[in-house]
Amino acid sequence: MMTEEKYVALGREFSAEAGVLNTLHGYFRQQVPRLHRTCQLFGLYEQPLGDVLEVGPFYSYTPLVLRSQAATYTVLEGDDPAAHPLKPLYAKHRVNADFLDLFEMFGPTHSAPHVLPYPDNAFDTVLCWETMEHFNFSPVKFVRDLLRVLKPGGRACITVPNRASLQGLAGLVLGRGERAHIEAFFQYEDYVSNGKKAFYGFHWHEYTVTEVSALFQLAGFEQKHCGTMVAFQAHEGTSLSRKVVRSANRVVAGLLPRFGTHVVFEGLAPARQSGLPADETGVRPKQAPPR
Numbered sequence: 001m002m003t004e005e006k007y008v009a010l011g012r013e014f015s016a017e018a019g020v021l022n023t024l025h026g027y028f029r030q031q032v033p034r035l036h037r038t039c040q041l042f043g044l045y046e047q048p049l050g051d052v053l054e055v056g057p058f059y060s061y062t063p064l065v066l067r068s069q070a071a072t073y074t075v076l077e078g079d080d081p082a083a084h085p086l087k088p089l090y091a092k093h094r095v096n097a098d099f100l101d102l103f104e105m106f107g108p109t110h111s112a113p114h115v116l117p118y119p120d121n122a123f124d125t126v127l128c129w130e131t132m133e134h135f136n137f138s139p140v141k142f143v144r145d146l147l148r149v150l151k152p153g154g155r156a157c158i159t160v161p162n163r164a165s166l167q168g169l170a171g172l173v174l175g176r177g178e179r180a181h182i183e184a185f186f187q188y189e190d191y192v193s194n195g196k197k198a199f200y201g202f203h204w205h206e207y208t209v210t211e212v213s214a215l216f217q218l219a220g221f222e223q224k225h226c227g228t229m230v231a232f233q234a235h236e237g238t239s240l241s242r243k244v245v246r247s248a249n250r251v252v253a254g255l256l257p258r259f260g261t262h263v264v265f266e267g268l269a270p271a272r273q274s275g276l277p278a279d280e281t282g283v284r285p286k287q288a289p290p291r
Contacts (some may be wrong), residue, residue, distance in 0.1 A: 021206025034231035050124025056131030150269035221267035
């Protein structure tokens with residue numbers, strides 16, 4: 001049984017292998033409560049996952065933790081040098097890894113192919129956790145292409161920060177973090193990623209439950225569940241005011257789930273109907289480029 005304590009221990013081992021114990025292991029340690037909770041909510045520890053595609057795991061180590069549950073495991077990660085220490089780790093643990101720039105694939109440029117580098121019906125499970133809020137482009141073609149690469153009946157497990165969380169609304173009312181948000185733009189204006197001045201850590205758009213539900217259903221997914229969860233980062237020495245807001249968020253979200261911290265969506269790829277035009281089945285008539 002995968003407990004949070006075991007997850008922490010595994011993460012420390014992986015960080016040591018990657019040589020990031022004194023750097024990005026701190027990022028992992030902060031995210032563990034959320035990651036473990038998400039795996040539990042989707043039931044990923046208890047069932048075979050088939051062929052898996054995970055988009056943007058960064059230092060969550062979920063591909064390594066869940067690898068034994070999968071027939072094959074593929075990671076699609078942003079091509080940022082910060083993530084490059086994971087390459088030998090993925091190779092060692094038989095995780096296929098593609099490091100690509102999603103803006104170049106789905107952004108508003110004439111050269112963007114708007115298609116993932118995978119064939120139709122390639123995966124049984126797609127995981128994409130707290131990644132889409134970093135997109136500074138329309139998510140529509142990305143979501144449609146997730147559907148294309150899923151096998152009929154395959155499922156997509158998606159999470160994003162909830163724009164309507166009590167914690168977020170409290171920040172807007174109190175003005176907390178507003179100046180720091182803008183100052184970060186200046187701090188990272190010359191950040192270089194793979195030869196480009198680009199920083200992918202910003203949240204360009206967060207979503208509500210209604211927005212996520214509409215986005216994926218309009219793209220052709222069958223919705224199995226769309227709701228919220230409450231999960232926070234692990235901070236040492238959390239301030240009293242933060243603790244009060246978090247406690248209030250848990251209570252309010254228990255009564256009014258709309259105000260949970262994260263939107264959780266589980267959707268299924270519908271069965272493909274042979275003999276019908278692509279626009280009637282919901283399957284886009286686009287093939288992935290050769291790899």
